[in-house]
Amino acid sequence: MSPPPVVEFRNVSKKFGRQTILRGLSLQVEHGETLCIIGESGCGKSVTLKLIMRLLTPDAGEVLWSGTPVASLTKPDLNHARLKFGFLFQMAALFDSLTVYENVGFGLRQNTEPSRERIAAIVDERLRDVGLTPSIVGPKKPAQLSGGMRKRVGLARALALDPEVMLYDEPTTGLDPIMSDVINELIRLTSRRRDVTSIVVTHDMHTVQKVADRVVMLYPLARLGPTEPQLIYNGPAAAAHDAEDPRVSQFVRGEAGERLQELVAS
Amino acid sequence: MSGEWSGVNLPSLPELRHWPLRIATYPHWSPLIAAMRCEIRLDPASRFALQSRPPSQTSPLRVCPRVHCSGTSFPDSHASMSHSALPAARSTPIHALGGMVVALVSLVGDLTLFGLQTIGGLTRRLPRGYVLWPVLHKIGVESIAVVLVTGGFVGMVIAVQTYDQFAQMNMENQLGSVINVTLFKELGPVLAALMLAGRVGSSMAAELGTMKVTEQIDALTALGADPIGYLVAPRLIACVLMVPLLTVLADVAGMCSGWWFSCEVLGIDHHFYWHHSLAYVAPWDIGSGLSKSLFFGIAIATIACHRGFNCSAGAEGVGQAATEAFVCSFVAILVIDFLLGTFLMELYHMLWGVVSMR
Numbered sequence: 001m002s003p004p005p006v007v008e009f010r011n012v013s014k015k016f017g018r019q020t021i022l023r024g025l026s027l028q029v030e031h032g033e034t035l036c037i038i039g040e041s042g043c044g045k046s047v048t049l050k051l052i053m054r055l056l057t058p059d060a061g062e063v064l065w066s067g068t069p070v071a072s073l074t075k076p077d078l079n080h081a082r083l084k085f086g087f088l089f090q091m092a093a094l095f096d097s098l099t100v101y102e103n104v105g106f107g108l109r110q111n112t113e114p115s116r117e118r119i120a121a122i123v124d125e126r127l128r129d130v131g132l133t134p135s136i137v138g139p140k141k142p143a144q145l146s147g148g149m150r151k152r153v154g155l156a157r158a159l160a161l162d163p164e165v166m167l168y169d170e171p172t173t174g175l176d177p178i179m180s181d182v183i184n185e186l187i188r189l190t191s192r193r194r195d196v197t198s199i200v201v202t203h204d205m206h207t208v209q210k211v212a213d214r215v216v217m218l219y220p221l222a223r224l225g226p227t228e229p230q231l232i233y234n235g236p237a238a239a240a241h242d243a244e245d246p247r248v249s250q251f252v253r254g255e256a257g258e259r260l261q262e263l264v265a266s
Numbered sequence: 267m268s269g270e271w272s273g274v275n276l277p278s279l280p281e282l283r284h285w286p287l288r289i290a291t292y293p294h295w296s297p298l299i300a301a302m303r304c305e306i307r308l309d310p311a312s313r314f315a316l317q318s319r320p321p322s323q324t325s326p327l328r329v330c331p332r333v334h335c336s337g338t339s340f341p342d343s344h345a346s347m348s349h350s351a352l353p354a355a356r357s358t359p360i361h362a363l364g365g366m367v368v369a370l371v372s373l374v375g376d377l378t379l380f381g382l383q384t385i386g387g388l389t390r391r392l393p394r395g396y397v398l399w400p401v402l403h404k405i406g407v408e409s410i411a412v413v414l415v416t417g418g419f420v421g422m423v424i425a426v427q428t429y430d431q432f433a434q435m436n437m438e439n440q441l442g443s444v445i446n447v448t449l450f451k452e453l454g455p456v457l458a459a460l461m462l463a464g465r466v467g468s469s470m471a472a473e474l475g476t477m478k479v480t481e482q483i484d485a486l487t488a489l490g491a492d493p494i495g496y497l498v499a500p501r502l503i504a505c506v507l508m509v510p511l512l513t514v515l516a517d518v519a520g521m522c523s524g525w526w527f528s529c530e531v532l533g534i535d536h537h538f539y540w541h542h543s544l545a546y547v548a549p550w551d552i553g554s555g556l557s558k559s560l561f562f563g564i565a566i567a568t569i570a571c572h573r574g575f576n577c578s579a580g581a582e583g584v585g586q587a588a589t590e591a592f593v594c595s596f597v598a599i600l601v602i603d604f605l606l607g608t609f610l611m612e613l614y615h616m617l618w619g620v621v622s623m624r
Contacts, residue, residue, distance in 0.1 A: 055484045083490050093485040096476075097400075107489040110496075157489075 004067030006031050006165055006197045007052055012061035014047055020221055021047050023230055024061070027216060029165075034191050034198040036212035036237065038205075038251065043218040044230070045201040046090065049167050052199065053085055054078060083111060086158030086196075090169045092150040094142035100127075100153050101138035107161045126156040130186055148179035155186060159194075166190060168200040172207050184210040205252055212237040217248050373594075380494075380575070381568045384502055387495040393503065401500045405466050406508035410515060416461045417516030420453050421445060421524030429532050439538035443546035445524040450517055450547055455555045456603055458516035459562035462509055463595035467570040470501055471591030474574025475584040483575070498575075502567040509563030510556050517555070554610045558603060565598040 005028040014022040021044040029035050037045050050056040051063055054070050063070045065081060073081060094103050104123045108114060114122075124134040130152040142150060151171060158166065168187060172180035188211050191198045200211060208215055217233035217240070224230065233240060233248040240252045250257045424445045432438045474497060477483050486493045525543075528534045570591040577587040 050484070053484075053488055055487055079490050079492070082488060085488070087485070087488040089481045089485055091480060093481040095482055095485070096480075106491075111490045161489075 003031060004064070005029055006066055007199065008064040008067075009048075009051070010062050010064070012051060012058045012063060014044070014051060014056065015059050022051075022058075022218075023221055025218075025230055026061075027231065027234075029197060029199055031197055032191075032195060033213045034187070034200065034211050036208045036215045037199065037201045037218065038203055038208060038215060038240075039218035040203070040220055040251070043220040045203075045218060046169050048218070049087070049169050049199065049201050052167060053082060053087055083107070083161050084164045086161070086163035086166045088151070088154050088158050088166070088168045088171055090173060092142070092154035094150055094153055094157070096142055098141075099138065100140050100142065100145070101134070103142065103153060104157045104160055106157065111161065122160060123156075126160050127153075129159065130156045131182065132156070148175050148182065151175065151179075151183055152186070155183075155190075159190065162194070163196065165197045165199065168198065168202070170202055170204075171200065172202065172204045177206075180204065180206065181210075183207075187211045205254070208237055208240070208252075215240050217251065219247060376576075377568060377572050380498075380572045381564070384494055384498045384568070384571075387492060388499050388502070391495060393495070393500040397496065398500045398503060401504045402508065404469075405462075405501070405504040406511065409462060409465055409508070409512055412461055412465055413458050413512045413516045414519045416457050417449075417454060417519030418523040420457055420516070421449060421520030421522070422527040424448055424453065424520075425524050425527045425532065429528075438532070438534055440542045440546075441528050441532070441534055442525065442539040442541075442543035445528065446521055446543045446547045447551055449520040449524065450555045451551045452555070452603075452607075454517040454520055455513045455559040455562065456599060458513045459509060459559060459566065459599045460596060462505075462512065462562075463566050463570075463599060464592055466505070467566045467591045467595045468588040470567070470570040471574040471577070472584055472588040474571055475577030475587035478575060478577045479579050479583060493575075498567075498571040501571055502564065505563035505567035506560060507563075509566065510559045513556060513559035517552075550614060554606075554614075557610070558606050561602050561606060562599050565602055566595050569594045569598060 007027075007029040009025050009027040012022055012025045013020065021042075025044075025048070027048075037048060039045050047056060051058055054063070057071075065084075070078070070081075094100075095106065098106065101120075101123055102109075104126055105119045108119050108122060123138070127134045127137060132149065132152055137145070137149065137153070142153070145153065155171075166187075171183050171187065175183065184207050187198060187200065187207075190196055191211070198211070200207065202208060213236075215233065215235065215237045216231055218230055219228075219232045221230060232245050233243055235243070240248055243249045243252070246257075256263075425441060428444050429438060429441060432441055432444070474483075477497070483493045483497070486496055525536075525539060529536050529539055573587045573591040573594065577583045
């Protein structure tokens with residue numbers, strides 16, 4: 001019998017006020033794979049990641065972690081289980097009041113009781129893993145770092161507790177092409193070296209080509225009919241370019257298509 | 267394509283294209299539609315009619331949560347329609363007043379739950395020292411200067427405002443009693459708390475609001491920390507400890523400045539000033555002022571953190587959270603002052619047998 005998926009969505013729906021963002025989404029993420037979730041802005045990609053971490057609660061359906069419904073977990077169990085996940089936020093979400101060193105060691109200090117020396121060793125190692133020099137970057141505050149460095153510190157912080165699943169929310173947004181490539185490479189290396197399952201939310205097709213084993217595409221509900229599924233593509237990254245659904249291939253190629261006509265008409 | 271449903275004649279398809287205008291034409295439909303929750307059954311072919319929206323009207327039809335099309339539920343985005351007649355039925359002063367009362371009750375309930383959640387978290391785990399000390403320093407030590415200035419000027423202002431009246435009755439030697447009683451019981455705690463609501467409360471709301479909009483609070487949760495335990499509990503403890511201590515400083519500053527101004531500037535005799543002060547200021551007055559400041563501290567921390575945690579997106583949201591934190595704290599301080607003042611006076615009368623003011 002095969003092990004249950006690391007993360008599974010069963011008919012998950014999510015609304016904010018009166019606006020429905022996700023409708024009946026079903027999705028499975030297998031152990032060790034790197035899944036890229038693509039789609040236009042506002043289609044619910046980041047919401048999907050936050051639902052996985054239970055930072056948001058679904059209005060309908062259920063999210064399962066390794067076959068266990070997340071809703072069935074008690075608060076202490078949920079907090080403990082969350083430590084299996086590392087989350088790289090879109091703008092890194094580093095704590096402004098703490099130094100880089102304290103940011104990376106935060107999870108260790110909060111959830112485990114290792115000695116100061118042990119925390120220092122782990123923080124140094126994680127900062128080096130992401131290509132940063134601990135003695136230079138460590139004492140700085142997040143405000144003193146560039147965008148790329150902040151992302152890398154965020155990645156180091158997410159990796160500090162040795163997660164089994166890494167969630168990346170638009171990891172290359174706002175970065176120059178070189179730094180984007182560095183981040184993509186780090187995502188790939190992390191998956192390979194640490195045997196980590198990765199879920200990457202992005203609309204950067206370079207990232208998809210570089211890191212994805214599988215791609216799913218979400219489509220904004222406002223542009224869908226009442227019975228059309230929101231997940232319009234689920235398959236290998238290489239095939240997305242020539243997908244049967246024109247909306248997928250159009251997105252992958254970066255063509256505005258009918259949107260441009262709508263814009264001109266308006 | 268007209269239909270009969272629950273006694274309402276649905277318009278034909280061409281009319282549905284101009285559905286908002288039709289509602290305007292037939293205002294008696296509005297309560298019917300609201301009562302029915304707008305479950306309109308249509309042929310799938312007419313779906314576009316529901317989605318059509320006149321460009322000049324963009325506000326969504328709020329009474330239309332569900333629209334069914336041949337048994338299939340449309341999402342809300344499809345149910346959104348423009349309207350022009352409905353607001354008129356909802357914008358009477360009574361509706362506005364009702365809305366305000368509901369919002370106020372909801373806010374107070376939400377604040378209470380938030381406070382209870384914080385206290386519940388404190389009973390499970392106290393904040394660690396490295397989290398608590400910086401907050402204590404920020405709220406306590408960094409507020410000393412403004413609180414001393416506030417207290418100092420309050421003492422002198424009371425002296426200025428009361429001297430003439432007392433002098434007319436040849437009672438200026440008793441100025442110390444009114445200055446110090448007013449200061450210890452009322453103005454010291456209230457003005458120190460108002461100053462702290464501005465300095466500390468707004469700052470806390472803005473800081474937590476920024477953390478919320480930059481996903482730092484989500485990051486705390488993702489890293490296995492309890493945001494309320496990590497962010498709110500230390501601030502609550504710091505305010506509960508520091509607001510009474512800062513009130514003592516404000517009282518002392520006011521007492522000294524009032525004495526200096528009365529004796530050195532207004533020429534009142536030092537001996538009589540202190541004699542009357544000691545005769546009229548009872549330990550109860552000092553205790554009641556400090557007990558008020560304890561509650562002011564709880565209110566400032568809870569309201570500021572609550573507004574920060576419920577901050578809306580963007581710089582505007584953070585600014586609004588800071589403003590709301592100050593305004594709500596200001597009102598809460600005045601309400602608590604009145605309620606506690608009344609309660610403490612009744613308690614005093616009960617304990618010492620003096621006739622109630624009623």
